[in-house]
Structures are given as structure tokens and as C-alpha cells.
Amino acid sequence: MMHFRTVFTAIAMGASALALTPATASAEVFDAPTATRQANEQGLQTAIFAGGCFWGVEAVFSHTRGVTSAVSGYHGGTAQNATYDRVSGGFTRHAEAVRVIYDPSVVRYDQLLEILFSVVADPTLRNRQGPDRGAHYRAAIVPLTAEQRTVAQSYIRQMARSGVWSDPIVVQVENHNRFFEAEAYHQDFAQRNPNHGYIRRWDAPKIRALQANFPGLYRARFRTG
Template sequence: MPAKPFLAAITLGLGALTIPATTVSAEEVFDAPVASRQANERGLQTAIFAGGCFWGIEAVFSHTRGVTSAVSGYHGGTAANATYARVSGGFTRHAEAVRVTYDPSVVRYDQLLQILFSVGADPTLLNRQGPDRGAHYRSAIVPVTSEQRAVAQAYLRQMERSGVWDDPIVVRIEDYQRFYEAEEYHQDYLLRNPDSGYIRRWDMPKVRALQAEFPGLYRSRFRTG
């Protein structure tokens, strides 16, 4: 089943900014299934997700109710190579990733997975998303607890059986190694750079899709990391 076309005419509130919607469509909007296994967690939790360029994934989760922090960074590799200049070369073993802190009484881990693969990343694309290519743009789930791992494994199996995607699911579950925060200018990139051509073309449509597909979990106030 192909991605659903998404056209929006919504005014998006980003912090103190109000940005009029454009007619650009978001190609990567899917009916990712509601998880049959729900996460059982209490208290603030941390999750790590990779799904292409971290600007868009951070923006999506920053607009998700229950998320208290979304930080762009690099997962895997070594500290010495955890810089944008080196990671961008594609040879450091890092993935551009986002560390999400969330309140599971508001949004569950399995709901974050559904959001990620509905509006954030196409799980059938290997080492690429949108215009970006390379292993550092891979899609990956990085569980940090045994509960997250069990939920992620069950959800990937469910995605494979769902029939939503025509092509195979290529998302990997990766063992947690270490998360390195990206440089300051990468944080809240959409909020700080709303007129960027890349942001307008590839990332604002994802946030609009979040609002349209998950109205109960969407918030207009941008949560900074």
C-alpha cells in the first residue's frame, strides 16, 4: 500500500512563531498500526529513535504531547567522531538519532513507535530518508529497557504482517551504546530555521501530518530540548 498523500492548509504554532502552511505534501504518511502490545512503564522514560535527518524527527516529537524533551544527536560510534562533520561522511558507525524523554501516563512508548513510522520515517527505506543517503541516515530503534525492547520487537513483527507497506520493513533494533548530543545549532532546528528550504520541504509537512493523523497527541507549543 503506498503512502497516503497529505496536503495541509493548517497554521502551525511553533513557540512564539506562527508559520503559515504551504501546499507541499509529505510523502511519508502511513497508517502504521496501533500496537497490539502496549508498553507498561511508569515515571519519566527515555527512548532513542533514528529515522533519517534528526531535524525532522526531533520536530515531530517536540510537538507530541507527553514528550518533555527531544534532543538531536548521534548514537553509536565513538566520542572522537561524534561531530556533524565526521558523521556526515557516513563512515563513523553513528546514526543521526533523537533522544526522547516522555511521560508514559500521557504517551506510551508503543504510541511513539506508531508516530515515528506513520509520519516520521518510511520503514522500508534502507540507509536513506527523503533526499538524504548514507548509513548514518538509517532507521533504527534503540531500546534502553527490556520493556522497550519487547514492545519494539512485537511492533516490528506487527508492522511486517500489517500489509500497510508493500516493501519489506528494514528497521533494525540496535543495542544501546552511547548517545552523543549534537552541536547546539542542530537543536530545535525547525523552530530556529522555519524559512530553511529543507525544513519547509521535508520537515514541516511531517509536523502537519502529526497534527492531522494524531490530533489527540499533537500540541502546537514547541517543546525545546
């Protein structure tokens, strides 16, 4: 399996043909139906999302207002296999994922999904995002409550009907199967390594897209896990 973060070169930085191109539809297209919003959520809530390399997913949500914590980790396998070497080698069932704790009075779950599929991940790509390949880079939604599952399923149906993408929507809703925090050096990686080649090429544009497309939900200060 290919994981370009460890072999990233200046050649890749100049390869514009490889650039991730998020959808740029209007907020109305992606906005989940009112009936599926979690109007009854109170207090801090937890969500788990997978959208390719967890550095970028964590970075975007760390710049999202209402998110109080964003932690990189692994979801979908066992504890003994939840290590970067094993997951990135394609030897486990894990996906690189991020656990997000958010305040629904500031940012709703459907808005987090809107951000995920507008500036972070392409929902039409199976087992790959950006330059990274393998099932551990799959895009997935992991609901932790029945309400989140209802919103996620409705959101995927809405994306499929929108006509924004020419290819089928392949992102999956996965059952929760524990979340294991990634190694310390992966946490807040974009904040601590802003000049890293991978961050500059693939993840910094996502943060700029968040600011441009969701100015009301963007915050300049990085929120760490």
C-alpha cells in the same frame, strides 16, 4: 555520502517526485498488542529513535504531548567521532538520532513508534530517508529497557504482517551504544529556522501530518530540549 541539507536548492523544493510519503494506515493497524504495552512504566522514561535527518525527528517529537525533551544527537559510534562533519561524511558508525524523554501516562512507547513510522520515517528504506542518503540516515529503534525492546520487536513484526507496505520492512532494533548530543546549532533547528528550505520542504509537512493524524497527541507549542 549525500547530505542535502547543506546544498539544498529551490530546485529540490519543487521536486514533488522526491517527497517522502509516510504510510497512512489506520491507528488499529499500527497499534501494538495490549500485552506488549508498557503498562508498568512509571515516571519519565527515555527513548532513542533514528529516522533520517534528526531535524525532522526532533521537530515532530517536540510537538508531541507527553514529550518533555527531544535532543538531536548521534548514536552507534564513539565519542571522538561524534561530530557532524565526520558523521555526515559517512566516516563513522553513528546514526543521526534523537533522545526523547516522555511521560508514559500521557504518551506510551508504542504510540511514539506509531508516530515515528506514520509521519516521520519510511521503515522500508535502508540507509536513506527523504533526499538524504547514507548509513547515518538509517531508521532504527534503540531500546533502553527490556520492555521497550519487547514492544519494538513486536511492533516491527506487526508492521511486516500488516500488508500496508509493498516493500519489506527493513528498520532495525539496535543495541544501545551511548548517545552523544549534537552541536548546539542543530538543537531546535526547525523551531529556530522555520523558513529554511529543507525545513519547509521536508519537515514542516511531517508536523502537519502529526497534527492531522494524531490530534490528541499534537501540541502547537514547540517543546525544546
